Amino acid sequence: MAQDPRGVAPLRQLRNVRALDEGRFVFEAMLSGWADQQSSRGLAERTIGSRExxxxxxxxxxxxYPWEWSPGDLEDYTTQAKSRQRPATPSTIRGYHSIIRLFCDYLTDPRYxxxxxxxxxxxxxxxxxxxxWNTLAHLVDYEGRPQRRALTYDEIEQFFTVADRRVETILQRGRKGALAALRDSQIFKMIYAYGLRRAEAVGLDVADLRPNGVAPRFGRFGAVDVRWGKGAQGSGPRRRSxxxxxxxxxxxxxxxxxxxxxxxRFTAGSAGPLWLTERGTRVSLRYIDLRFxxxxxxxxxxxxxxxHALRHTYVTNLIEWGYAEKFVQDQVGHAYASTTAIYTSVGDDFKNRMINRALSRIYGGPHAEDSRP
Structure with a gap:
């Protein structure tokens, strides 16, 4: 199709086209043009589809239709989202506002x-x-559910004890499923031990396990090459080690x-997916959720x-064990240190150690906490 000298395709201008349902035809063309714009920016198809x-x-x-929308429509939509049986969270509502704002920016851009x-x-x-005045401002760093937290040391031990005991119980009863139970236990241990997201763990291949020359004692398991890290702004997966x-x-x-x-026992091949089902296929995200x-x-x-609480636990434990924030940030693949910070919920022991160090530094002595100014 020939391009208009101003750089706008005639299909997008729709000046000489008349459809039976003209409003619907123009609206669909708007969505199609916006999709092309986002695709040109390199956004993933999944992101474009969810925005549409x-x-x-x-x-x-x-x-x-969009040429009839008013600010009141957005306000009514927000009120409806907040008042339904399962109200939308602030972050979800902000996402709605952001997407609608972007679409309106596209429509009102004179270049189109x-x-x-x-x-x-x-x-x-x-x-x-x-x-x-009618969109939700970002006032706090973290708006997730307060219930989302790291597991305590006792909880993480209790969880893995149950996972390991399940393997032993199946073996003792002579039933099938012991290998699958062992796999499940190792999946969750790996998610915790490397601070992985579910999709990152599920997407691992055997070849993604690599040695680390600086730590030869770990052998072939010195590092994990994560190839399916969470992207940003609709980009593709981000890699990290x-x-x-x-x-x-x-x-x-x-x-x-x-x-x-x-x-x-699941496959004769030494390569391919790390976590396999009995049918030789890759374990699914839904299965991970149900088994957890x-x-x-x-x-x-x-x-x-x-x-995801296992990932929170990993971040929290690394901070408690004294690892630098930049190291923790790189390990979990966060672009910003502030994102890592919201994952951290250090325990009382760590806080008390920090207080004791501060007291000792200021007041001196091995029993600084008993000192008085």
Missing amino acids: LVIRRFEEFAGR RWVADCEERFGSAPQQVCHE VLTIPELDWITEGLAQWIDHARP AQLRDEAELPSELSV
């Missing part, structure tokens, strides 16, 4: 001529319906047991704890 879904839901709620086209066709033009740390060196023995003895919930309940731990 938000716009479609907003259009359906408003009952009008939607304002002129809509005025000519419908007698009204798109406007920016999001402004500082997570090093094995001495405090959690027990993970190397479990990985060796799985790779050398258990995994070959089952083990958590058997361990009688709080129901609000999720798989």
Whole structure:
């Protein structure tokens, strides 16, 4: 299709096209043009699709097309999202506002001529319906659920005890499933020992386990090459290398047991996915969630704890053990130190050690906490 001298495709201008349902036709063309713009910026298809879904839901709620939207439509939509049976969280609402704002920015950009086209066709033009008085401001660093936290040392030990005991119970009863139970235990131990996200753990291949020349004592398990890290701003997966740390060196023995003895029972190949099912396929995210919930309940731990709590625990423990914040940030793949900070919920022992060090530094003596100014 030939390009207009101003750089806008005739399909986007829609000046000479008349459809049976003109409003729907123009709206679909708007979404298509916005998708092209985002794709040109390098955003992932999944991100583009999820944004389009938000716009479609907003259009359906408003009952009008973008050239008829007003700030009041956004305010009504926000109120509805907050008042439903399961109210949307502040971060979710902010996400809605951000996406709608971006779409309106695209429509009102004169380089795409939607304002002129809509005025000519419908007698009204798109406007920016999001402004500082009707959108949710980002006032705090962390808006996640308060229940999301790190496990205590007792809780993490209790969880892994239940996971290991499950393997022994199946063996004692002579039932099938012991290898799968061993796999499940090792998956969760690895998620904790390397601070992985679920998708990062599921996406691992055997080849992603690598030695670390600086720490030869860990052998072939000195580092994990994470290839499916969480992207930012719609980009593709981000890669990082997570090093094995001495405090959690027990993970190397479990990985060796799985790779050398258990995994070959699922497949004859030495390469490919690290965590396999009995059918030889990669373990799914849904399976990880369901199995964690089952083990958590058997361990009688709080129901609000999720798989992601193991990652929180990893970050918290590394801080408690004295690792530098930059090292922790790199290990878990956070772009900003502030993101790592919201994962941290250090325990009372760590806090007391810090207080004692400060008291000793200021007042001196081995029993500084008893000193008086």
